[in-house]
Amino acid sequence: MPSEVIEVEDHLANILRSVTPLPTETIQLRQAGGRTLARDLIAAHDIPSFENSSMDGFAVLYADVSNASPENPVSLEIVADIPAGTDLDPLVASGQAARLMTGSVMPSSADTIVPFEHTVEGLTDRLDRVTVIEAPRTQGVFVRRPAEDIAVGDLLLHAGTHLGPRQLASALAAGLVEAQVARTPRIAIVSTGSELVTDGSPLARGQIPDSNSPMLAELAREAGAEVVLHSSVSDHDAEVLAVVQELEKLKADLVVFTGGISAGAYDVVKSALSAEDLMQFTQVRMQPGKPQGFGVAPSGLVLFGLPGNPVSTAVSWEVFVRPALLAMQGRTEIHRRVIRVRTTTGWKSPSGRRQYTPVALDTSDAGQWTAGPASSGHSGSHLVGSLALADGYAVIAAETEVVEAGQEVDVMVVA
Ligand SMILES: Nc1nc2c(c(=O)[nH]1)N[C@H]1C(S)=C(S)[C@@H](COP(=O)(O)OP(=O)(O)OC[C@H]3O[C@@H](n4cnc5c(N)ncnc54)[C@H](O)[C@@H]3O)O[C@H]1N2
Numbered sequence: 022m023p024s025e026v027i028e029v030e031d032h033l034a035n036i037l038r039s040v041t042p043l044p045t046e047t048i049q050l051r052q053a054g055g056r057t058l059a060r061d062l063i064a065a066h067d068i069p070s071f072e073n074s075s076m077d078g079f080a081v082l083y084a085d086v087s088n089a090s091p092e093n094p095v096s097l098e099i100v101a102d103i104p105a106g107t108d109l110d111p112l113v114a115s116g117q118a119a120r121l122m123t124g125s126v127m128p129s130s131a132d133t134i135v136p137f138e139h140t141v142e143g144l145t146d147r148l149d150r151v152t153v154i155e156a157p158r159t160q161g162v163f164v165r166r167p168a169e170d171i172a173v174g175d176l177l178l179h180a181g182t183h184l185g186p187r188q189l190a191s192a193l194a195a196g197l198v199e200a201q202v203a204r205t206p207r208i209a210i211v212s213t214g215s216e217l218v219t220d221g222s223p224l225a226r227g228q229i230p231d232s233n234s235p236m237l238a239e240l241a242r243e244a245g246a247e248v249v250l251h252s253s254v255s256d257h258d259a260e261v262l263a264v265v266q267e268l269e270k271l272k273a274d275l276v277v278f279t280g281g282i283s284a285g286a287y288d289v290v291k292s293a294l295s296a297e298d299l300m301q302f303t304q305v306r307m308q309p310g311k312p313q314g315f316g317v318a319p320s321g322l323v324l325f326g327l328p329g330n331p332v333s334t335a336v337s338w339e340v341f342v343r344p345a346l347l348a349m350q351g352r353t354e355i356h357r358r359v360i361r362v363r364t365t366t367g368w369k370s371p372s373g374r375r376q377y378t379p380v381a382l383d384t385s386d387a388g389q390w391t392a393g394p395a396s397s398g399h400s401g402s403h404l405v406g407s408l409a410l411a412d413g414y415a416v417i418a419a420e421t422e423v424v425e426a427g428q429e430v431d432v433m434v435v436a
């Protein structure tokens with residue numbers, strides 16, 4: 022009996038209502054790349070934390086060199102050499118200079134930097150005198166001021182932020198050592214289908230390589246999860262149920278099955294898991310990705326049953342699984358970035374279902390990015406070959422039947 026068809030937003034809302042945030046833990050910040058912050062990060066010190074030079078050269082008194090030029094060279098006595106990382110604070114008096122490098126502490130008695138390029142001698146081993154032949158633009162030039170970037174006590178990063186490479190650099194530079202973050206989600210990826218070959222052996226008639234589970238494993242890692250089980254089972258209920266039992270032992274937080282959820286005779290995920298009441302099966306008003314399975318076991322294990330067609334699997338991940346996985350980690354922004362671009366080619370879209378069409382972005386004209394279908398077959402859910410070219414999915418409203426060339430569309434960017 023055909024089940025009721027529900028909207029994408031309603032299915033996602035059901036999922037997000039059902040998943041619970043993972044516990045948090047405090048770990049070394051240097052090891053926290055990829056995690057999601059559970060608490061705000063407040064700067065522990067200023068950036069820069071001390072006055073320092075932005076050039077290799079000499080710390081001087083501006084008044085000494087303010088009229089320096091090739092015609093009016095100014096000779097200064099070098100009184101110190103200050104490598105970066107040392108805490109020297111030599112006295113630089115009128116007529117004197119201290120050699121220093123980019124990042125070296127500024128002597129408290131000097132006020133301006135003259136780079137090597139503005140001296141006759143440049144960088145040499147002789148550290149007796151230096152001749153300045155170009156006046157600094159202003160007093161204080163090439164001196165980096167404390168806290169000109171971040172001040173101690175500033176809110177650096179909000180709870181719910183992903184600690185990517187740039188966020189990590191900022192937090193470490195602000196003197197932070199530890200962070201409270203969500204525990205890494207433990208995910209299992211299980212493809213189903215007796216036609217699948219996982220070990221690279223030659224394909225017999227009717228067989229295909231398992232391309233879904235490796236794709237999902239990569240997507241899971243990209244979304245911050247640890248893949249604790251990656252397997253493929255054939256179309257037997259007992260195999261699916263055995264995996265679920267193993268997952269309890271592995272303390273998995275989430276499992277994603279692909280295949281076996283539609284209306285066929287061997288739809289193993291559907292038959293095994295609905296019998297155990299672990300997963301509910303739904304039709305969602307989207308193409309691809311219409312059949313969807315979702316449930317939460319009494320143990321708290323979150324179960325997804327994604328359609329086996331590879332484009333359906335990929336789209337379902339983006340629309341349902343990834344947001345859930347990020348929500349479990351407490352991430353504030355759980356959706357992919359959506360941009361509005363013009364299409365290069367038109368295509369057809371099914372009436373009554375929101376279409377997610379794999380598209381390639383052309384970014385060669387920085388002023389006007391465009392999108393074209395990754396495959397000439399447009400959004401056929403089996404077109405996994407062209408998926409390689411997709412940078413995102415054009416999101417086409419359910420009532421649209423024809424997308425015109427040159428029309429503006431929303432693209433969910435995934436690459
Ligand atoms: N009578 C009906 N048939 C189908 C319906 C329907 O409503 N009534 N829905 C269609 C839609 S839409 C989709 S989507 C698929 C979903 O099917 P399943 O989730 O049950 O997936 P399978 O039948 O197991 O496989 C579908 C397709 O995908 C290939 N596949 C499966 N797993 C993998 C994998 N790991 N790697 C690569 N390719 C995979 C599989 O060989 C099939 O070609 O059902 C439609 N049918």
Ligand code: MOO
Nearest residue numbers: 309310311333402
């Ligand atoms: O909805 Mo299916 O997911 O068209 O291939």
